[in-house]
Amino acid sequence: MYPNLYYAFKDLFGIELNGLKLINSFGFFVALSFVASAWILTLELKRKQNLGQFSYTEEKMMVGAPASVGELVINFLLGFLFGFKIIGAFLIPDALDNPQEFILSARGHAPMGIVVGLVFAFLKWRERNRQRLDKPEIRVVRIWPHDRVGDVVLYAAVFGFLGAKIFHNLENWNEFVKDPWGALVSFSGLTFYGGLICAGIAIIIYARKHRISIIHLCDTMAPVMMFAYAFGRIGCQVSGDGDWGIINRSAKPFSWIPDWAWAYKYPHNVIGEGIAIPGCEGPYCNELLAPVYPTPLYEIIVCFLLFGLIWYFRKKWKTPGMLAGLYLVLNGLERFFIEKIRVNTKYTDLPFQPTQAEIISSVLVIGGLILLLNAKKWFGKPTGTTT
Secondary structure (H helix, E strand, C coil), X not given: CCCEHXXXXXXXXXXXXXXHHHCEHHHHXXXXXXXXXXXXXXXXXXXXXXXXXXXXXXXXXXXXXXXXXXXXXXXXXXXXXXXXXXXXXXXXXXXXXXXXXXXXXXCCCHHHHHHHHHHHHHHHHHHHHHCCCCCCEEEEEXXXXXXXXXXXXXXXXXXXXXXXXXXXXXXXXXXXXXXXXXXXXXXXXXXXXXXHHHHHHHHHHHHHHCCCCHXXXXXXXXXXXXXXXHHHHHHHHHHCCCCCECECCCCCCCCCCCHHHHCXXXXXXXXXXXXXXXCCCCCCCEECCCCECCHHHHXXXXXXXXXXXXXXXXXXXXXXXXXXXXXXXXXXXXXXXXHHHECCCECCCCCCCCXXXXXXXXXXXXXXXXXXXXXXXXXXXXXXXXX
């Protein structure tokens, strides 16, 4: 396992760069998934715009005005945070011994924060000054949905993280009440469906505000969300973030399957779970006592295949809502069955003792089937062509 990029570069390339300790492997792959998903979303929005499924909105913008005080203050604060924490981590001797603790603490390099903050503010002032007109004017510009991808990704990241934390703490309420602050600020403990639900609500509200067709947007997001989930699971597998399966001591069904793909102890996992690895010194020197199913690996494979399936049908199906319904069904089925071999909190007071994910995935499957069966009646005739 590679808890952060420092260990990955050291093992794969023999390079030791202490600064890489700041980049958590899980966070790195999640960030890459957002970047790649934003690119796919942009391509799909442009394609659907050419089919006439999306239109633009007009907005008034001030052009040629100097940088406002608010812009300068915001840029200074962003620069200060970058210098105070990120650059400060390289300047404070023991900061990289525990990067996560340092990032969440009040420690930092204040002089460097001030310097970088002033640089950020100056760069914003210079950018605005170059565009400055003798007489600022208001212009009407056309904003297409693909121009708003940055906003959509930001909403997905912020509300997705908040939702993932909220649903995780609801699922593990006893642990939350023991240490509420630690549970809230920890980078671990995220529930996918909490992120999906909260980010979905936030993006729908945003779309309504900017008069973007919600049903066409849902269809557009279907392959994007499946891709993002599959890519994000790489971070779970690489870092060993605790999102693994139940103990698996059964024999491999086929000899050609690698041992680590059937039962794995997740050595050097990022959460320090398990027993000490003999001869290992320093942080991240634990491995699980018994091997478990590497469920993130299974989800990576299955969800990339499901992404390919949705990607194939995106041009075949013309009726609005069909692709979104397919995503809900496939996502729900995949998660429901993987839950059978995953470690999760069960609701013992309910019949069949389901997990939170099993309940939500069942609702998604039912909702997806209803949408598939009623899409044509609800959303009218098919739209667009296969171009």
